Amino acid sequence: MALDIDRYAHVESFLSRWDPRLKILSLGIFVFCVALLDSIPVALMGFALACGFLWLSKLPLNFVRGGIVFVLIFLIPLIFIMPLSYPGQAAFKVLGIPFAWEGLRIACIIIIKAVSVVITAYSIFGTSRFDVSMIALQHLKTPKMLVQMLLFTYRYIFVFIAEMRRMDIAMRSRGFVKGFNMTTLTLMGNFVGTLLVRSFERTERVYKAMLSKGYNGDYPTLVEFNAIPQDFVKAILIVLVTILLVVIDITGPFKPAMLAWF
């Protein structure tokens, strides 16, 4: 699983050339609408569009795969739980438990939508530098404080991962083996405590360093955004397609077949 989401931000692509503000806004609208779709065919259209965005982003597939697998691990159990627990008429019984196709349909649609959203999130945030995305978010009226804290937090994640790896190696080299027992849990508590103590001591220094460089609550940046007419055309196009999806979903030919698959 890659934590540096902007590893491939330097790759020139249709999405990386796009003004990040418009990219986040229009694809954000797309993501929210896809998450609320109700029928499998329309969700599949959304999935196809999401794959299209991924193709346009030119991100390597194995970079995105980690995120998709992660989502699937959480959602695959639903395929078994939902059909067997859906209230209402059952098609047949499996080991005495009523099995409902509608439950399976709900599980499938959830998985399709979740994967589409994750893929699109990669297309949004994988195609510009992380700080640029965050500053774009600030232009989109995200509170200034939140954006600053996101930038700091992101930066320190890598510092603490390195710290954690070092501590982990130190523990294992002294013969520590993780297990489900009291010792492990106590040691993990101490482990987290040590990380915390170090981090708080670091904050003091970080804050002093920031003050000495003139920090007064603003985060100056050299990042500038220039939206060209083409950017707006892309954004409007995506919003229109999204509206079309929602309209098909609500009124379209698939609505009467809510209990069926098509």
Next chain:
Amino acid sequence: MHVSDGLLSGAVITAGFVGTAILTAATLRKMELEEIPKISVATSVFFVASLIHIPVGPSSVHLLLNGLVGIILGWRAFPAILLGIILQAILFGHGGVTVIGVNSVMLGGGALVAFGIWQLRHKFSFSKNEVIFGGLAGASATIASGLILSAALITTGEEFTVTAGIVLAYHIPVMIIEGLVAGACVGFLLKTKPEVLSGFRYSSHHPSINKSAATSDSSKD
């Protein structure tokens, strides 16, 4: 542990965002400049610590530590958890961007519950008061989050009732682990750097803070 995209209804998702907005506004009041790096650094520690896996039988669970966030940051635990959730959603689709609101209310709400329980420690006097209440706070944060998650699932549709039950049952072993780890961590911090625990934090003229700042300056870099 997190809700994924595409699972919840529009109403629940909206409620999540509205709840998050209200709680963020309420918990960020009177924020001082100094707290920006403090909350951020604490958030990254918890983000990283949540990558720790504890083996349970053939599988493993990862730490949540939202109770510990509540113990350390007090009210500011909510924005800290919001940050963590946003980053998890952006960086690896853990959770997902559409359910940032619901996930924040779920885990952040648990953290605030933990803070409430942690504050109760003054009313009792056991020999290991802090450790006991640290553990209780860690465990109650987990179970509070589990309850909020189950409520979100059931409000979405009654077909999720069984799923909600399974989710809640899954939280019980996690609750025990969280409680023990949080208790151990509080015990450790009490011995090494008690001013990190919330309650010490707002008295910035506490002598130990100045002392530790002075020692930390010379110890590193």
